[in-house]
Every structure is written in structure tokens, then in C-alpha cells.
Amino acid sequence: MANEQMKPIATLLLLLNFCMYVIILGIGGWAMNRAIDHGFIIEIVAGPELALPAQFSPIYFPMGNAATGFFVTFALLAGVVGAASTISGFNHIRSWTSESLPSAASVATIAWTLTLLAMGFACKEIELQIRNARLRTMEAFLIILSATQLFYIAAIHGAAAYRR
Template identity: 85%
Template sequence: MANEQMKPIATLLLALNFCMYVIVISIGGWAMNRAIDHGFEIGPGFDLPAHFSPIYFPMGNAATGFFVTFALIAGVVGIGSLISGLNHIRSWTSESLPSAASVAAIAWALTVLAMGFGCKEIQLNIRNSRLKTMEAFLIILTATQLFYIAAIHGAAAIRR
């Protein structure tokens, strides 16, 4: 059957995306932990800085807080899409396609949003090597997640 030809491609892309989302979550978790540990201390006798941001990160630039926050959300939803994707690849029927495709599309949309903040962070030009790595992974993930969505939809189109 022609629709079985896309199954190995979808499986490979799902495994690749899983590994990259785990790396994004790991680096984002490190950045969030560092921001919490080295953030502003507010209490009696402390005044807020003039340009206080509740999303303050000691490394990076003004876009880092938004970038890391949305990268973590995209990573968690991307890992969640793995569960639905594995179920779809296991059964590979038209009944399991809508759930896999919808969660993958949401993960892709959040990845695009995080990539947009990553591009803004690249434009502002002050960041460390871990943030550069996370930016690169999100740019690659934007393409591979879209290819995964196309692969599972391509199998449905061939079947008709």
C-alpha cells in the first residue's frame, strides 16, 4: 500500500523531534533555574529597578525571558505530541490521524512563536552559547515538525 511508505519517514521525524525537544527543554530548564536563582530580590528596603521586568534573565538580552518561556512551553507540547504521534504510528489509521495532526500542529505553532523570539534575540546580539544552541534547535525544529505534519498528512492524501 502506498500509505505505508510514509510511515518510516514519520517515525524518523518523530524520533528526531523528540530528541531535539528534550534538548530544548533541558537548556530552557537550565536558563529558567539560573534566572530564578539570580533574579531580583524584592523585599523591605529594596526598590524596584527603573526598568523592572518580571521575566528577568541574567544572561542574554531583553528577548531572552520571552524566548526561554515560550521555548519551554513549545518543548512540553512537542513532547506531548510524541504520545499522540506514537499512537498514530502504531495504528496508522485515519481514525488516529486527527489527534496526532492537531497536537503536532499546536506544537509547531508554539515552536514558530518561540523561534520568532529566538530571531529577535539573535537580532539583539547579546547571548551565551547555550542560548545560541537553543535558538538553532528551535529553528531546525520549526522545519522538522512541519515536515512531520506533512508526512502524516501525506499518507492520508495518498490513501484517498
């Protein structure tokens, strides 16, 4: 039987991570919707006079800076995978056996690596300094999630170490 002392810690971290991933998905969805509604409109004209702007980017966001498009895109990916990983995590916490650990740990690790990637773009966006309050909130949540997701992975692996 698994170490039951780690189960409440893993449950708390899993619930916290799920709530934060859902918030990231909400803010990221807002940013993506705004980018689609207020992005570049390029009219295709027959002829060689069509020229794209010098700073054209297919991932253009009217708020933020040059890193915002990449940040929001990878934050949405991390949010979807992170929220989906909680399904496997809840299953593992419910059964709390060594048979359910590999799937929960592997999906949580994938979510953590995507969160780290999005956090890297968040750090770049912080360095470039032009962003609004919602983007700052999403940056903060991703930085916090990069730590709490790692602690969750350590908690479920720490319980496995006591099984031997």
C-alpha cells in the same frame, strides 16, 4: 490501508523532533533555574520610598538580553507540548489508520505553532546579539524544529492523501 511509504519518514521525523524537544527542555530548564537563582531580589519595605529599577522586568534572566525571558518561557512551553505530542504521534504511527490521524495532526500543529512563536523570540534574541552558547544552541534547535515539525505534519497528511 494507509500509504506505508511515508511511515518510516514520519517515524524518523518524530524521533528527531522528540530528541530535540527534550534538549530544548533541558537547556530551558537550566536557564529558568539560573534566572530564579540569580534574579532580582526586591525587599518590600513599608513606606513610599520603595522604587523599582527603571528597567525592571518580572521576567529577568541574568544571561542573554531583553528577549531572553520571553524566549525561554515560550521555548519551555513549546518543548513540553512538542514532547507530549509525540505520545499521540507514536500512537498514530503504531496503528497508522485514518482514525488516529486527527489527534496526531492537531496536537502536532499546536506544537508547531508554539515552536514558531518561540522561534520568533529566538530571532529577536539573535537580533539583539548578547547571549551565551547554551541560548544559541536552543535558538538553533528551535529554528530547525520549526521546519522538521512542519515536515512531520506534511508526512502524516501526505500519507492520508493516498488513502482516498
